[in-house]
Amino acid sequence: MFTPIERILDGEIAEGKAVKIRGWIYRTRQQGKLNFVVVRDASGVIQCAVKKGVVSDDHFEGATKALIESAVIVEGTVKKDARAHGGYELVASAFDVLHFSEIFPISKDQSTEFLLDVRHLWLRSRELTAVMRIKANVLAAIRDFCKQEGYFETTPPILTTSAAEGGSTLFELDYFGKKAFLSQSAQLHLEALIFSLEKVYAITPSFRAEKSRTNKHLTEYWHFEGEAAHVDNEGIMQFEERLLEYVCHRIAKENTKELAELGRDAKELAAVTAPFERVPYAEAIKRLQKKGVKIKDGDDFGADEEKLLTDDKTQPIFITHFPASMKPFYMKENPDGTANNHDLLAPKGFGELIGGSERETDLKTIEAKLEKAGEKLENYAWYLDLRRYGSVQHSGYGLGVERLVRWVCGLEHIRDATPFPRVINRAYP
Numbered sequence: 001m002f003t004p005i006e007r008i009l010d011g012e013i014a015e016g017k018a019v020k021i022r023g024w025i026y027r028t029r030q031q032g033k034l035n036f037v038v039v040r041d042a043s044g045v046i047q048c049a050v051k052k053g054v055v056s057d058d059h060f061e062g063a064t065k066a067l068i069e070s071a072v073i074v075e076g077t078v079k080k081d082a083r084a085h086g087g088y089e090l091v092a093s094a095f096d097v098l099h100f101s102e103i104f105p106i107s108k109d110q111s112t113e114f115l116l117d118v119r120h121l122w123l124r125s126r127e128l129t130a131v132m133r134i135k136a137n138v139l140a141a142i143r144d145f146c147k148q149e150g151y152f153e154t155t156p157p158i159l160t161t162s163a164a165e166g167g168s169t170l171f172e173l174d175y176f177g178k179k180a181f182l183s184q185s186a187q188l189h190l191e192a193l194i195f196s197l198e199k200v201y202a203i204t205p206s207f208r209a210e211k212s213r214t215n216k217h218l219t220e221y222w223h224f225e226g227e228a229a230h231v232d233n234e235g236i237m238q239f240e241e242r243l244l245e246y247v248c249h250r251i252a253k254e255n256t257k258e259l260a261e262l263g264r265d266a267k268e269l270a271a272v273t274a275p276f277e278r279v280p281y282a283e284a285i286k287r288l289q290k291k292g293v294k295i296k297d298g299d300d301f302g303a304d305e306e307k308l309l310t311d312d313k314t315q316p317i318f319i320t321h322f323p324a325s326m327k328p329f330y331m332k333e334n335p336d337g338t339a340n341n342h343d344l345l346a347p348k349g350f351g352e353l354i355g356g357s358e359r360e361t362d363l364k365t366i367e368a369k370l371e372k373a374g375e376k377l378e379n380y381a382w383y384l385d386l387r388r389y390g391s392v393q394h395s396g397y398g399l400g401v402e403r404l405v406r407w408v409c410g411l412e413h414i415r416d417a418t419p420f421p422r423v424i425n426r427a428y429p
């Protein structure tokens, strides 16, 4: 039986008690007949004191020889030590090296490009470990909340023949001699599923051939999307804000250590509270103009505008009712030309987390919009069927999981919210 290091650091093991841990050498320091070997496992890091004469000669020699990242098993007794990182030390009685590591290529002060080249190894860093632990919990929290709200998790396809978000960011592929795409969004297929399950969601990879290099765009990202029958734009926004509150509170409560390790203030997440401010697009334009931005009705927000709108906020905000002409064919249009839609922006310039809307239900209107967008109706024949057989009011949204994790963790770049980032110049490792 192996004890997770976290349990020792949490003070769950009585001082003097013998335990066995298993992990990798994080750091090592020699002081004559005493080796201080810091060992990490998935849960934490702890210093082990390996003393000649206390462990066997073989084991002492192993501890002396073993380089960083060697895989080890350590048996020893727990000792409180204010000087040790984490407040506890393990006094080793046995030190087994399972694998002697070669010289690890990562040391201090290496370039970002190099660290991305050895991402498969850099994932062992404390920072990325903390992020991945938080990401796992974000995904768990999303699933728990959806279940609690009566949503069914579904599994829409990734290989598709219809585009949801326009042609410019589609990855095209040859599907046995026919043209197909990697999915940009599961939305259209989720819409089909509401007619049987009413409330559905999916967490799938989405692909965008983004040519821009920014700190918020990946070419492959995880997309959490939901769709619900008999719900309007306001109703789906209420679901989203409650979900976000739930996720933020859970992370603040359950990932306190990881947040601290990342230098992120857990109190800020604990304070996220629905409802969020709703700002109509027209009002957002006015706010920006007041701040001296040269922007006019019909312009989209770039990173600078998103930052100006949210710099002084502590809570996310919704921007609602964009001009329908700026938005995809499926959004419900109001008589005044606005769309019944919303974007959710994270505070402090972290940018768009969610895009969502009420969906157009009328067959003729959708056909006209598709034609105006230069799309062939035959490519959407199946989708148009959904407006032929029992069409009902419905709404949905898509949330970029890495965008959310980036904000929750307070990361500079979105690539650190995913283990193996795909961006315009990188699909390795």
Ligand code: 4AD
Pocket (backbone or CB within 6 Å): 164, 165, 184, 185, 186, 187, 208, 210, 216, 217, 218, 219, 221, 223, 225, 226, 352, 353, 354, 355, 356, 357, 396, 397, 398, 399, 400, 401, 402, 403
């Ligand atoms: O705003 P988007 O393009 O909306 C849709 O795809 C809708 N069909 C969703 C729906 O209603 N079911 O994308 C939704 C979210 C964005 O708000 C953003 O968080 C994320 O997906 N996203 C990206 N995340 C990382 N890298 C990219 N290149 C992203 N593009 C969008």
Ligand code: MG
Pocket (backbone or CB within 6 Å): 343, 352, 354, 355
């Ligand atoms: Mg969007």
